[in-house]
Every structure is written in C-alpha cells, then in structure tokens.
Amino acid sequence: MGDGPAVTRAWVLHPDISGKDRARDPGLALEEAVSLAHALPELEVLGAEVVRLPRPHPGKLFGKGKLAELGERLAAEEVELVLIDGSVSPVQQRNLEREWQVKLLDRTGLILEIFSDRAATREGVLQVEMAALSYQRTRLVRAWTHLERQRGGLGFVGGPGETQIEADRRAIDEQLVRLRRQLAKVVKTRSLHRAARAKVPFPIVALVGYTNAGKSTLFNRLTGAEVMAKDMLFATLDPTMRKIALPGGGPEIILSDTVGFISDLPTELVAAFRATLEEVLEADLICHVRDISHPETEEQAEDVAAIMASLGVLETTPRIEIWNKIDRLSEDELTTVRTRAARADGVHAISAVTGEGLEALTDAITDALAGATQEEELRLAYAEGRARAWLYEKGLVEAEAQDEDGYVLTVRWNAIQKAQFEGL
Template sequence: MVRKKPLAQTPDATHSTEARPTRALVLHPDTRAGDRSGRDPERALEECISLAHALPGLDVLGGDTVRLPNPHPGMLFGKGKVEELRLRIEAEEIELILIDGIVTPVQQRNLEKVWKTKLLDRTGLILEIFADRAATREGVLQVELAALTYQRTRLVRAWTHLERQRGGLGFVGGPGETQIEADRRAIDEQMVKLRRQLDKVVKTRELHRAARAKVPYPVVALVGYTNAGKSTLFNRLTGADVLAKDMLFATLDPTMRAVDLPHDVHVILSDTVGFISDLPTQLVAAFRATLEEVLDADLIVHVRDISHPDTELQARDVEAILEALGTSEDIPRLEMWNKADALDMDAMQAAANLAARRDDVYLGSALTGQGLQRLLERVATEVTETLQETVLLLPFAAGKARAWLHDEGAVQGETATEQGTEFTLRWTTRQAQRFAGAFPELVPAGRDTPDEPEEETSGTGWSP
C-alpha cells in the first residue's frame, strides 16, 4: 500500500513533526479550440482546483484561466505570460504549478527551469491522486504501471518513486537529477516486475470472479462521473461503509456486495472508480482489469449528478470512456439522476419533466433516498427479464460444453437420459449468445441466434 507522506519538504521540515503543505497554483489554458469538449473555461478551472484539493499535502492558493490562442511549442505560454507568472510565483512563494491540460516534456522542462518550481499537468495530477487513493494490491500496481508508462518519456527529473524515499509516485518531490539512461533501465525493469505481479493479481481476481459466477446472481454495475454520488448510492443500497465524500475520486478500487431487491430478486452490485473528462489513456488501459465487472455486467446504472451545470457533458464523457473500454451496447442501461435534493424548485420541475419523457431515467437522491424505490423496482424487473430458465440436451461427448456451463454458474441441475445429459439452466441472454458462438453445433436448428426469450420452456431444447 502506498505510504501517505507530505508531497514536498524543505530540508528543515524533514526534522519537524509536521511538514508545511506545498503551495500550489492551478492554471487552465483556454485554447478556445474545443479541446475540453466545449466546457466553459471557468468550470473546467473549478474542476481542476477540486482535483488539486483531492490531493493531500497541497495548499491550493487558487487558479487562473489563461487565454491561449496559439500554444507555444517550447513554453506553452507566450514570453510575456511566462514572465508575468514567474513574478507571481516568486512573490507568493509558489512551489507547484498545476496545468489543467497536456504539457509536453519539453514544455515542462523549460517552464520548470524558468519558474524554478515543479510542474504537473492534468495527467500527472490524476496519477498522483490515484496513487494516494489506491487501497488494494491490484490498485497500487495498476497506478504504478500507468505512472511509469506516462513518465518514461518525461526525462526531466529522477524517478524517485523507484527509490521508495517517500509515499506517492514521486512526481512532486525527490532528490534531484539522475542519468537518463540509468532512469530508463530502472523504469523498464520496474515495469516488467509490475506486469508480472499484476498478472498474478489478475489471476486471483479471475478466481474470485469464477467463484461469484457459481452464485447465479446478475451483476449490476454503477458507473458515472467522479463525485456523482455512486458510493453514496452503493452504501445506501448495501449498508456498506465505502468512502463517500464530496471529493473527486473518493472511490478508486472496485467494491462488490450482494443486494436484495424487491420481489425477492438478488443481484451483485458493483461500485467502480469514477470517470472524468480527459482521463489519461494510461489509466484507461491500466484499469481495464479493474473495470471488467462493468464489461461483464448484466445491467449498467449510470449515476449522474443532475445538479451539476455540466451534467450533459459529463454524461458524454462517461459514455465515451465506456466505449473506449469496449463495453457492449447490448448491456441494458438505466440512468439515475442523482442529487435531486440539491436542485431548487424550478430546476427540480424541469428535471422531472425531462425524466418523464424517457423510460430509462429515474430522478432522485442517494442521500435522502428520494426516488430509489422506483429505481430498484426497475432494476429488479430488468434483471428478472435478463435471467431465463431453459432445458438443454447435450450429447455425452460434449465435455467442453458441459464444463463451460458449469464455469458460468448456469447449471441448476442435470439428468442423464438415453440421448445424453439434460441440463436445467438459469442464465442470461448474453450467456446464451456466447454459448451459441462457442458451440454452434450444439444449438438446435433455427435457434442459433437466441435474441428473443420464450415465455415458457417445454420439453428439451434451446430456449434462453
């Protein structure tokens, strides 16, 4: 587990019982070119300031939006703005600059040299937050691997996180410069070790997933923009004690619990890491294994902060990341418009009118419980329709197919007959389709694309 220590210390502070927080300033480059999906620059700045507040050890002095019609290839900002910011950095004794955007290694090196202070771009900041929040072995390994992938081309400082001299990933503090080639070798060696360790952890997770599959409960995954209220909803429905704060990325590692729904329906509910605009590609790739519960879910509930001014843009970002992860469009989806209690009367009525026009949207509040009963009724209906019972006759020689059905946890009973083994199955339509794809020769003629479930099962054969 990553040790939690101050991000930066002066020589004198290392001997004190309490280190002084790092003084930080946030800058949002406003390119007016739509690189932030049309977000208002001031709201984008507010989000980045919230990200900075989510990282312990920082004293965030505030932030500014900087007009940037033409980004300078070597310095990002123009000479006049660089000098203006240098004077402010010196006057306010700022120790860390946070840029809400992508900064190239060359730009980072040049700006740090002129400003004589450390600099993090948006990706580096998110990686630091993830490093601080990772609680499981898998989470720690994934963050470190993502950080090394990101930092390998940024030959601007020592790789202090390899030396384990402090907590975190070492982007903000460290002993100083080292040789580039030595750094590269150290990073490559560490990445190989991390991948090996992560492979072992992933195999363990696969065993846990296989064990859960033996309990034929559908998986319902909660997804959404960071700080949308997923963990609050998860806690209310499960009685769990998952960290739920008004803070970006309060949840990093996935949590799963069994939940009883109306009409005696049982599901496994999964709380996942929140998404965010411009999520680093390194993290999307690294956390793919963590988000496999979403990829394998039988139902996705998209939790949205309906009180946020950019709720529509946030929803688009979530959908884009789900698409990047390879989430199937066949998985049913519902939307929970959360934080309705934060709306005034007019905004509440407007949101209610919009929600009423759609049959997949439920307006409510995870904090107060408003609207949750209707959502749970719908979830129960969806997963009940998802799980189907059928009887399938397989030849005695179909050993692989039999093993597949057992691995999926779909077998409720089996009986030997003269023609073969008769299986009583309880599975989802998606499982039935995967079975048809893996064993097409075992699917009865005319039922090779089991899209429409039959209402009743009679006799033997295929009826997912």
C-alpha cells in the same frame, strides 16, 4: 504543523487555447481541476485561474509577457507547485520549473498522483505503478521528487546526462516487465475469485458514472456500507462490492461501486484501469449515475458513454440511467427534470442524500433484472427429478437430452429465476 504531513502550496492554471476545438466551458474545466487538486490532502490550493493563450509556446507553453506576469504572482504567493490542467511536454515542464523555480505537474501527472494515493487493492497498486512508469518514461529530462519526499509518491527519476537517461530508461523497462509478471499473477487470482463468484447465483449490478456524480453515496444508502463518499473527485478507486437484498421482496444482488470516469482521462490510465473496471464488463445491469445538477451533465454523460465503449461494454447489457442530486435543484429545475425523466425510458430522478426516488429505482432494478435472460446448459442427475420438474413448471426448458449421467437441459432464464433455482 506538528507531526502532520507537510502542506505544499499549489496554484492551478487552466490554459484556454484560442481556436482549440473545445466543447467545455473553461471556467468549469478550471473548477474540475481545482477539485482534482483537493483530492490530494497534502496540497493547499492558494489560487486558480484560466490563462487565455492565442497559441501554446513550444518551449514554455506561455508567451514571454504572460510567463513573467505569472512568475511574479507565484513568487509573491510563495507557490511551491503549479498544476497545469492540460498536457505539458517534458521540455515545457523543465523550462517552466526553471523559470518559476517551482515544481510542476500536468493533468496526467496529477491524476497519477491521486491514483497512487488511493489505489487500495494489490491490482490497483500495480496498475497505477505501471501507468506511472509508462508516463515517466516519456519525460526523462529531470528528477521529479516533489511529492515523493512527503509520502511514497511514484518515485519519478531522471538524471543529468544522456547516459543517465538511458540507464533510467532501461531500469524503467525492467521494472515494467517485473510489474507485468506480478500483475499477471494477481489477475489470474482474481479470475479464480471471479469464477467462484460466477457460481454464486446473484446478479451483478454495477454503478458507473462521471467522478463525483454521487455513486458512493448511493452505494452506501443501498447497502449500509461505509465506503468513502466524500464530495471529492476520485473518492473511490477500486470497485467495492456488497451483497444486498433489494427492498420490497426483490432479489439478492451484488452491487459494485466503481471508479469515477473523467473527461480527457489519460490513455495510460484507461488501459491501467480496465482491469479495475472489469466488474462492469460482467454486470447483468449497469446503472449510470449522473449529477443532474451539474451544468455540464450532458457532456459528462457523453464522456462516460465513450469510456464504456472503449472498455468494450456491450450495448446489449441492460442499463438504467439515474439522475442524482435533485436535492440541489431549484423548484423550477426540479419540475423540468422530473417531467423529462418521466417521459424517458429507463430514467429515474433521485437524491441519494435524501433518499427521494429510491423506492421506484429499486423496483426498476428488480424489473430490469427480471427482464434480462440468458441461455445456459444444465446437467441434472436422474435423481434430481424435483429440480427438473420445477424448471418445466416455470417454462424455462428450451431443449432436453439424456446421457448415462442424467439430463442435459438447455434453459433460458433471468438472474432472479436462476437464483431461485440455486436456492431449491
């Protein structure tokens, strides 16, 4: 292997529990779990399977026969790490690791590892550490040092005796307090940056969507930026922002590429990444990018809507829906999608890869920004008569008062008009 990172031989299991209320196809869920595993470069996925379960065993998840059958397969393939696409209790995890002589990660643990690998900003790193510690606190039953050995990892601790567990718990709580303090400072700094940016008269357009929907590819196509745009889940974890001028004489905007959403995102992580997604809360326009070629594109769209609602994104924020990856559709599918998009309001079918449909999309973004207006109070000195005259000429003044310093105007305008005014 030379000097490269050690590769860990991994196996992915998706437990398909009978009678469990499930909208998703287990085969597609397994596919997504394998994509998650591929997001960690040091993992080599040797195999993946759906395991049907009449009911989960409280101590070992799987029944005796299935446990032995899987154990033989894992031993034959010399598997070192088993990834279970679902939640596994601390006791189940410990018992399965002993039974199979492997390390084991459940879905939350795997997503945490990916987040720890990818978080790029100081705030992102702190948020991941806090989410990891909160998760770790619930499973102080043994050491998790597997991925930690190969690269920083998340340093999951544990210990043999009850006293050790108590000491670990106390250490985690102290660390969480420290991290919260650090985070408060970072968030304060960010709010100062945000306040400074609020003075910049450019509307914010946020790209959101299910992970792997093609947001980063679209972002790169529109901005010419080199954001990592791999066909990989969670390729982007911190919002990347660029100022661009929309083609065809459109306004200058700040375009924000955000972390991809995912179904069953662990609650610790929704909370942890609320701050990372705060650009979306402040956006003048939200562009929801969908992979229209995915068999579960409707379910993915529902997941995105649910997470947006949980983040507190207002229904009143203007939105455009972008049906991406039309280059992957057959001729018949493409005709159907184009017809549906044309009938729907605010929907655009595009390919971020080929560029098809982008011109109409950027026109729609320009129109949407022109339509969103807000009321603001402006103070102008008596010497700024030209600026006042411009506002009246454009019909933007709702009310006016005067004081010893000058004019106090109430204006209603959209982001483009505000940008024009700032540029006078």
